[in-house]
Every structure is written in C-alpha cells, then in structure tokens.
Amino acid sequence: MTERMLDTVTWTGAERVLDVGCGPGLALIAAAKRLTSGKAVGLDKWMVIHGEVNNSKAITLENARIEGVEDRVEVQDGDASAMPFADASFDVVVSSFVFHHLPHDIQHQALREIARVTKPGGRILITDDRTGELAAALRKLGLTDVSNRRLVFPIHLLSARRASAVVA
Numbered sequence: 826m827t828e829r830m831l832d833t834v835t836w837t838g839a840e841r842v843l844d845v846g847c848g849p850g851l852a853l854i855a856a857a858k859r860l861t862s863g864k865a866v867g868l869d870k871w872m873v874i875h876g877e878v879n880n881s882k883a884i885t886l887e888n889a890r891i892e893g894v895e896d897r898v899e900v901q902d903g904d905a906s907a908m909p910f911a912d913a914s915f916d917v918v919v920s921s922f923v924f925h926h927l928p929h930d931i932q933h934q935a936l937r938e939i940a941r942v943t944k945p946g947g948r949i950l951i952t953d954d955r956t957g958e959l960a961a962a963l964r965k966l967g968l969t970d971v972s973n974r975r976l977v978f979p980i981h982l983l984s985a986r987r988a989s990a991v992v993a
C-alpha cells in the first residue's frame with residue numbers, strides 16, 4: 826500500500842517529503858529511496874500504540890541506516906496538529922495509518938497543518954480507513970484534485986494537491 830501511494834507521484838528525486846506520524850519509518854524510508862538530492866523528513870510524537878514500545882526517533886534513524894538512506898532522512902519530534910515547519914516547506918506530504926489515532930478536532934487541525942506546510946502545487950497523500958470525512962475537510966481547505974480511492978478494504982488512499990492559498 827505504501828508503494829502504491831508513492832507510485833502516484835511523478836518523482837524528480839529532488840523533492841522535500843514529509844511523513845506525518847512516521848513511526849518506524851515505513852513510508853519515510855520508501856520515499857527516501859525515490860530521492861536523489863531531496864530529503865525525507867519524519868515527524869512523530871512517539872506514542873506507545875497497541876503496547877508497542879519500540880517507537881522512537883533512534884529506531885527510525887537506525888531503520889533508515891539499515892536501508893541505506895540515512896543521508897536523505899531527517900526525523901523530528903513534534904505533533905501533527907502543530908508542526909515545527911515553515912509554510913510551504915514540502916513538495917509531498919504523506920501520512921499512513923495515523924489519522925484514525927487522532928481525536929476528531931485534532932484531525933482537522935492536522936489537515937490544516939498539512940495544507941499549510943505543503944508547497945503550492947505540492948501533493949498530499951493519506952492512507953487510512955474512513956478517509957471520506959478527511960476528503961471533505963481537505964476540499965473545504967481549498968485543496969484541489971481531491972480523490973479518495975480504496976486500496977484494500979477498509980483502507981483508502983486520499984490524494985490532494987495544494988493549488989494556492991489555504992482557506993483560513
């Protein structure tokens with residue numbers, strides 16, 4: 826599913842990519858493998874989910890090293906609802922299996938943040954279940970080319986593009 830998500834981008838290799846809630850780095854590392862001069866940045870608040878204790882920046886960086894992409898990967902501590910990045914910082918923003926962990930109001934704040942940090946013309950790709958409401962929220966934020974297609978039930982790939990200014 827991660828590769829199918831990333832296959833929807835026409836990569837140049839120079840992109841700045843953000844993986845929101847990167848966890849151990851599945852999408853982060855897969856994206857980094859598609860880069861040459863670009864950078865893949867992971868953001869996470871390192872929650873313990875389903876008793877899984879191996880969730881930390883050190884483990885994600887070690888995974889990147891094992892996969893041979895440590896030169897193209899950065900990992901930052903932070904919350905999806907208040908990201909430590911300037912406006913329009915990323916060409917591609919991905920997030921997989923994070924949104925269903927977020928409370929409703931935080932979901933909307935995180936979408937607003939994703940829209941804010943995406944460059945005009947940049948792509949947003951979210952893999953999760955029940956993405957229909959997220960698609961509607963992205964449209965309200967002024968994002969374009971919003972599509973929501975099923976990968977494997979109940980998992981959907983939500984895709985959008987930031988055309989211009991984000992609705993406040």
Ligand SMILES: C[S@@+](CC[C@H](N)C(=O)[O-])C[C@H]1O[C@@H](n2cnc3c(N)ncnc32)[C@H](O)[C@@H]1O
Pocket residue numbers: 845846847848849850851852868869870871872873874880903904905906920921922923926927
């Ligand atoms: C199920 S894991 C998915 C990890 C990874 N994206 C993947 O597909 O393997 C969910 C991740 O979201 C992170 N997370 C949950 N809420 C977050 C938030 N508000 N801000 C940043 N990360 C968050 C958790 O710490 C965890 O690493």
